[in-house]
Amino acid sequence: MTVPDDASHDGRAAVAEAAAAAGAAVAGEHFRRGIDVERKGGKTNVVTEADRESQRRVIERIRETYPDDAVVGEEEDERKTVPEEGAAWVIDPIDGTNNYVRDIRAFATAVAAVVDGEPVAAATALPAMDDVYLADGSATYRNGTEVTASARTDPETAAVSPTVWWDFDARDEYARACTEVVERFGDMRRFGSAQVTLAMVADGSLDGTITNVRCNPWDTVAGVHMVRAAGGTVTDLDGEPWRHDSRGLVASNGHLHDEVLAAARAIESGGD
Missing domain, CATH: 3.30.540.10 (Fructose-1,6-Bisphosphatase, subunit A, domain 1)
Structure with missing residues (x-):
């Protein structure tokens, strides 16, 4: 190194x-x-x-x-x-x-x-x-x-955000991301800024955020580091540690990561 x-x-x-x-x-x-x-x-x-x-x-x-x-x-x-x-x-x-x-x-x-x-x-x-x-x-x-990231363990008390952007040819995926969040968790937020969203996961205001798209590094790298330094977890869609070239981004407080990851994976599977 x-x-x-x-x-x-x-x-x-x-x-x-x-x-x-x-x-x-x-x-x-x-x-x-x-x-x-x-x-x-x-x-x-x-x-x-x-x-x-x-x-x-x-x-x-x-x-x-x-x-x-x-x-x-x-x-x-x-x-x-x-x-x-x-x-x-x-x-x-x-x-x-x-x-x-x-x-x-x-x-x-x-x-x-x-x-x-x-x-x-x-x-x-x-x-x-x-x-x-x-x-x-x-x-x-x-x-x-x-x-620090939140300590919530009950998905029904959690607030999770779909983040980044689905273009007009992928609005079905955008809709599924929203559906997965509202059916699995207590509430949904969307702020229109991935870095703001990740900062909110880091400080416990949000409990997780998901996307299935390959993100630009400038939209994500700073916030990913913040979530991890605050005790949260950030992976790709395979559950492997997220990198700047990963496809998909799943960030959570750690306690709810399996459920947040399942929501992200269901975006492309249609919930199956």
């Missing part, structure tokens, strides 16, 4: 937090200010200049300390895959842009540090909610206070 200069990764956690805060400040400055909206392809895949400006600010902050690390970013010409060797940063400047352009507060700037393909630190800043999540190698914090 390639070991960076700060073997404990404390330095990377601090930079992740500072970079996420810098990017979130840009997003917050433009929020509800009538910013122009562009489409990257598809009717719901939108982007704004705030996304691009936020990503540039995040990268600038990272480069001050780690000028040679690879950067994986959603916008512009940054690389789109996580390298299997060496140190890298995975950035989503505004996760939940559809919320952002609708003036909904559930959006975030997410920054994860990875080494040899595995996350070692992450931060997610929600500027419109005044929340900042940070995960180092041992714990997850919200606004400086340690948080």
Whole structure:
């Protein structure tokens, strides 16, 4: 394994937090200010200049300390895959842009540090909610206070979220995901931002989240690290530990993982 200069990764956690805060400040400055909206392809895949400006600010902050690390970013010409060797940063400047352009507060700037393909630190800043999540190698914090995944063991008391996005040619899978959640668990939430959703699993506000699609790393890596550092469990559809290139993502408080995983698997099987 390639070991960076700060073997404990404390330095990377601090930079992740500072970079996420810098990017979130840009997003917050433009929020509800009538910013122009562009489409990257598809009717719901939108982007704004705030996304691009936020990503540039995040990268600038990272480069001050780690000028040679690879950067994986959603916008512009940054690389789109996580390298299997060496140190890298995975950035989503505004996760939940559809919320952002609708003036909904559930959006975030997410920054994860990875080494040899595995996350070692992450931060997610929600500027419109005044929340900042940070995960180092041992714990997850919200606004400086340690948080943990929930302790619920009864599915009928649990709240679970379908997350990421099913395009118009997969709306049957979207419908099955919702059906599985409402038939198996106490209630369903959907926030329109995978990173916000994963942060809520990490702090116990949600008990799980599911998708069967292959997720983009910028939508997921930071939040996955937070859930794990908070004592939760994150796997693929086969129940194997989730990686940045896995198909499907199943995150839970750990106690309910078998039921959450069963719900995710049923999305493609039609509940059979």
